[in-house]
Amino acid sequence: MKARILSLFLLLLLSISATAQLTDSFTDGDFTQNPAWSGDATSFQINPQQQLQSNGPAITGTTLQLATPSTAANGVTWEFYANLRLATSGGNLADIWLMADQSSLKTSGTKGYFVRLGGTLDEISLFRQDATGSPVYVINGQDGSLKSTTNNVVRVRVTRSPGNVWVLEHDLTGGQNFTSGGTATDATHQRSAYFGVRLTYSSANSRNFYFDDFRITDTVPPALLSATPTGPRQLDALFSEALDAAPSAASYRLVAGPAVLTAQLDAANPALVHLTLGENLPLGNNTLEARNVTDANGIVAAGPLTAVFVNQGFAVAPAFNQVLITEIMADETPVVGLPASEYVEIHNPTAGTVLDLAGMRLLKPGSTTVAVFPAGAALLPGEYAVVCGSTRASQFAAFGKVFGLTNFPSLSNAGDQLVLRARNGQTLFEITYSDTWYKDLRKKEGGWALEMVDPANPCAGSSNWTASTDDSGGTPARANAVRATNPDHAAPALLRAVALTPTIVRLFFGEKLDSLASTNVGLYALTPAVPVTRAAPQGPDFRTVDLQLTTNLPPNQPLIVAVQRATDCAGNGAGPITAAPFALPVAAQSGDVVINEILFNPRTGGVDFVELLNRSDNYLDVQGWQLGTEQPAGVSASPISAGPYGLAPGQLLVLTTRPDVVQTEYPTHDPAAFLAMASFPSLPDDAATVVVLDAKGQAIDRFHYDEKQHLPLLSDRNGVSLERIRAAEASVGGNFHSAASAVGYATPGRPNSQYQADPTGAKLFQIEPEIFTPDEDGQQDFTTLTYRFDYPGYAASITVYDAQGRLTRRLMRNETFPMSGFLQWDGLTDQGRKAAIGPYVLLIELYRVAGGETHVYKRNVVLGGRL
The missing domain is CATH 2.60.40.1930 (Macroglobulin (MG2) domain)
Incomplete structure (x- = not known):
């Protein structure tokens, strides 16, 4: 009988071997390998008929078990032969576990499904065991099916479809003519780790359980049940059964969206695959496609398998320039139409990213206090919001989303620097505004907001900002009234360079740089050659880059630094090589730098300026220098530059509080020659003595100007500068003359007209x-x-x-x-x-x-x- 059944079984095995996850007919006389069964191994044997036979202790109430690994859970057929040579009862039964989440079938808490042979009702039934409680019926078989007292032969077949429909069948002769034992649907447990048998018997039946022809067959390829976004760049794919332990990212594709970078099987659920995407998921409907997906049994689903899902958005921490300041109300009075309160407007320019603002900080550099966005603060794609002081939030409630923050910074009417920083300290956005950005003298006086023109050009300054044109004075929490296309196509220019130390050179650029691209040391070259080991862009505005050199620079030795493909934060990088001369500066001596031009009686709306000339052969640094006027009580002076500022031989430097105003009245081809001072000494219209002091307070130059030094023939001296005639001569009235009318009566940043x-x-x-x-x-x-x-x-x-x-x-x-x-x-x-x-x-x-x-x-x- 065993030989005939075995031959039939082997013939069937040859036809389906590629799909069988587990097969054991014990013909090798060993149950500890191929496959390996474990548990109460000493209480089982392989008998001469090559069957698995119980051989436990003859003690009533004994429970034995054997288990072998099996992950088969869905789209599977389980089949086995059994002979219980005893009268079944509540104390004499066999549970064949088709699915178990752990190897110990006797332990409380084991979950899964099993077929019970015998029991009080002498039945063949399918049960489900949950983590707690007693087993529950899935299919309640016919009572009395196993009624013999000495020979209960049966072959059982159980099938679970991908749709979780269970079919129980049996043949009470042990053959293949199966009779239905019932059907049911149950999807409670979707995972399996083991297959096994558990026996309970009285003392007389310790050797009366026989088993053979265990076979678990997977004939159904895996199905893609669902796709679920779990993060902005995370997508979970759930399949109908356990998959191969090494899924391939190449098997997955989004119909509309970013590429799939990695595919990782879940550690607890092998039917679940975690996909990592190259970019954020777009909002809305999408479809995941899966091809050539292999289940744990080697069955391949060629596909494409598809699952439709909806991405409703996940709030993520913003990256650089993903949250912008697009409107600034610094001077709220006189009221035009908006609340009499300072505010800024922030904007999410992305098309599909919800921004998590929790912990983001709004601050002014150098301030000891910061305004922090609260937990739960978010900004939807394309959304605008007002940010103001916590006590002013109610004033803006009618306009839209409002964030009222403690420690909201006070906004200076004339201009200020504002920075948005992420929780980790990364600079997200920086803006240094000025009241000159209004470009409208009337609106500059108050009640009108400054608005960004093109949010797609967030790195630009004055050229991308202007006064609001809305009748109310601004557009808080909505698109700006001045919104228009205003792209930046210009590559950044290198303005100047200065050696901070013998091994560190700082480069100054005309606009914000790409802080990542500018770290490439290959972009920078010094002549004579000195290797650059590190390039460090300086925040928060990233307009400067510090170069670390390998060797010390000698003092006052001229060098040239060249920059290739400097890239601004708008991505413009295609341009000619830009270069600047510099040297390690030396200390200035009296007379090295002289006053070269002075405007002390500007026109209405104009501002004073003083132009300096480095007439020495030395490279100097004016950091810490002061410009002042001599008073009876001493010199009243203002700092020229708080930071390093190199002055090369022959270089001009125009000092003023408003370079933009001076450049508007007296056009120049070299805006880099201007240095904005935070404050300026008072220059009377009639006469005064102007003095230039170095960082130690020593006088570098002084000049006593007098309105009588102007050409007497001038009908109007307002807006006319006094120019130095000869660089090498003394700073006395006879060496100065009124600037020529042909050049507009002043030449700041240019050679003097009377030189x-x-x-x-x-x-x-x-x-x-x-x-x-x-x-x-x-x-x-x-x-x-x-x-x-x-x-x-x-x-x-x-x-x-x-x-x-x-x-x-x-x-x-x-x-x-x-x-x-x-x-x-x-x-x-x-x-x-x-x-x-x-x-x-x-x-x-x-x-x-x-x-x-x-x-x-x-x-x-x-x-x-x-x-």
Whole structure:
């Protein structure tokens, strides 16, 4: 009988071996391997008929068990042969566990399904065992099915469909002619770890349980039951049965959405696969496709298997530029139409990301307090919200979403720096605004908000902000009234460089950089060559990058730093190589830097400025320097630069509180020559002495200006600067002249219109130019008499006469001369009127007291003009 059944079984096995998860007919005479059964192994044996037979202690109430690993749970057929050579009862029965979550079938809490043979009702039934409580029927078989007292032969087959429909069948002859024992639907337990048998018997029946032909067959490929988003970049795929232990990410694809990067089987549920995506899931409906998915038994579902799901969004911590400040109300009075309260507006520009703002901080750099967003604060895709002080939130409730924060920063009307930082301290957004961004003098006075023009260009400053055009003065919690396309296509420019230490060089750029791209040391090169080991962009605005060098720089040695493909935070990086000279600065000496131009009487709406010139051959750093005016009680000064600021030989530096205003009135091609000061010394319109102090408080230069130094012919001196004539000469009134009308009456950041190079030659006195035209066109507006002596101690009188010998102007009377210098004649008479066109003679009466020498010289000059 065993041989005939075995041959039939082997024939069937050959046809389905690829789908069988477990097969054991005990023909090898061993149940401890292929497969390995464990438990009460000493209480079982393989008998001569090659069947598994109980052989336990002859003690009433004994319970034995054997179990073998099996993960089969769905779309599976279980089959086995049994012979209970005893009268079944409540104390004599066999439970064959089709699914068990642990190997100990006798332990309370084991979950799964089993077929009971015997029991009080002498039945063949399917039970479910939960973690607690008694077993419950899934299929209640016919009572009295096993009624023999000595020979209860049965072959049982149980099938569970992918839809969790259970079918119980049996053949009481032990053959293959199965009779239905019932059907039922139950989906309670979806996982299995073991298959096994558990026996309970009285003392006389310890050797009366026989089993054979265990077979677990998986004939159904896995089905994709569902796809569930569990995070912004996480998606769970649930299958109908346990899968292969190493799922492939290549088997999964979203119909609309990011790529699947990884696929990981759940540690507790092998039918569950955790998918990690390359980007955030888009909101709305989507479909997951699965192809070539293999279950734990090797059955492949070619697919595509599909599961439709809906992503309603997950709040995630914002990344850089994912939460923006798009509106600022710094000056709330006089009221135009909005509440009389300062506020800023924040915006989520993403199309499908819900932002978790909990713990995000709004602050002003340097402040000791920060405003922190509370737990649960979120911003939906495309949403705007008002951020204000906690006591002002109710004023904005009607406008939309409002976050009222404790320690909301006070917003300066003239300008401020605001930063949004993530919980981990990462800079999310930075803005340094100014009231010049209004571009409207009326709205600048209060009641109007500043609005960002293009949220897609968040890195831009003034060019992407302007005053609101909404009638109420602003658009809190909604799209800005000025919203328009305003892209940034310009690559960032390197403005300047300065060596902070012998091994650290700081680069200054004209706009915010991509903080990640700018860390690439390969973008930077120094000439002469010095290797760069590290590039560190400096927050919160990322307009500067510190380069760490391998070797110390020698002081005052000129170098050039070049930057390739500098990328701004808008992604613009295609541009020519940009470069800047620098050197390790040395200490400045008195006279190294001089006042080169000064505007002390600006036009209405204008501002004062002072232009400095580094006339030395040294590289200097003006950090800690001050600009001030001498007062009876001492010098009243303002800091020039709190941070490092390099000044190269020949470099101009324009100091003012409002570079934008100065550049508007006096256009320049070099905005980098301007340095904005937080405050500026008061420059009276009539006269004052301006002084430049170094970081130690020592005077580097001083100049006493006087409105009388202006050309007397000027009808209006407002907005006209005094320009230095010669760089190398002293900072005295005679070395300054009114800027020419042809250049707009001032040249901040540009060469002076009245600049003269020092004349060369061996003559004692030299006239330059010999023909001049004092018409304020910037071309030969005055003439200069340059002198150079071999010995000190000379004095002179210099007088101008016309062609008829009449006195026109006394330039100097009995005054002592230094060994070299110059004086100017602007073409005016002693009465302050313009002299007539024609030739003139400068009579020079020179005498030297020490030697008693007296000399008389004449120099001819022509005063020209338009006829």
